Amino acid sequence: MTPPIIAPSILAADFANLQRDVEMVNRSEADWFHVDVMDGMFVPNISFGFPVLEAIRRHTTKPLDVHLMIVQPERYIAEFAEKGADHITVHYEACTHLHRVLTQIRQAGCQAGVALNMQTPVDVLADIADAFDQVLIMTINPGFGGQKLLPLSVPKVRKLRQLLQGAGSSALIGVDGGMDLSNTATLLDAGADYVVAGTSVFGSDDPIAAIHRLKSSRQPTMA
Numbered sequence: 001m002t003p004p005i006i007a008p009s010i011l012a013a014d015f016a017n018l019q020r021d022v023e024m025v026n027r028s029e030a031d032w033f034h035v036d037v038m039d040g041m042f043v044p045n046i047s048f049g050f051p052v053l054e055a056i057r058r059h060t061t062k063p064l065d066v067h068l069m070i071v072q073p074e075r076y077i078a079e080f081a082e083k084g085a086d087h088i089t090v091h092y093e094a095c096t097h098l099h100r101v102l103t104q105i106r107q108a109g110c111q112a113g114v115a116l117n118m119q120t121p122v123d124v125l126a127d128i129a130d131a132f133d134q135v136l137i138m139t140i141n142p143g144f145g146g147q148k149l150l151p152l153s154v155p156k157v158r159k160l161r162q163l164l165q166g167a168g169s170s171a172l173i174g175v176d177g178g179m180d181l182s183n184t185a186t187l188l189d190a191g192a193d194y195v196v197a198g199t200s201v202f203g204s205d206d207p208i209a210a211i212h213r214l215k216s217s218r219q220p221t222m223a
């Protein structure tokens with residue numbers, strides 16, 4: 001049974017103690033570091049940009065999984081790659097020419113990811129299934145941490161898994177928003193490969209143990 005990929009989201013960290021929190025993630029079983037960039041246009045919130053990304057890069061030993069919640073992300077792909085992103089995920093809803101943007105991400109030397117908001121059907125990816133390395137299913141409406149997972153996400157992940165299998169794609173499926181121990185096994189069972197978790201990790205009294213529990217949460221399948 002392959003354990004899931006766990007990507008703690010820095011959005012829920014204590015920014016006054018960023019180095020401490022980054023080093024905690026380094027010591028944990030987390031696989032990636034999820035970095036949410038918000039522009040106040042695509043989503044109704046502003047988070048942070050290049051200086052914070054560079055600061056995390058200086059201290060982390062984990063790949064940086066950058067989630068761009070910004071309009072026209074093609075303007076900034078090269079710079080995010082240069083500043084240390086390993087994976088760059090853009091929103092389907094923010095890209096007029098999604099295929100071109102995904103190609104741009106790969107050409108910049110990064111894994112190319114596409115995120116889908118709740119209302120966007122997975123079928124929009126069917127014709128370009130060889131153009132991305134990961135798909136991020138938003139399990140909340142993006143813009144803020146600390147929200148509750150929307151249950152519609154479960155059949156959506158299942159449908160995406162079928163679509164990718166049918167297309168012969170080995171792209172990873174991620175889930176982002178409201179992920180905690182109460183729902184992770186269900187989403188993994190539906191077909192998710194990676195789990196982004198902010199509040200349930202950084203809001204815990206023992207974040208390293210919380211990451212361990214998420215990492216161990218795949219339910220054994222009954223024989």
Ligand SMILES: O=C(CO)[C@@H](O)[C@H](O)COP(=O)(O)O
Pocket residue numbers: 009011012034036067140141142143144145146147176177178179196197198199200
């Ligand atoms: O992209 C986003 C929010 O838009 C996420 O990555 C959040 O940072 C997840 O936080 P929690 O829901 O786990 O608190």
Ligand SMILES: [Fe+2]
Pocket residue numbers: 009034035036067176196
């Ligand atoms: Fe995110």
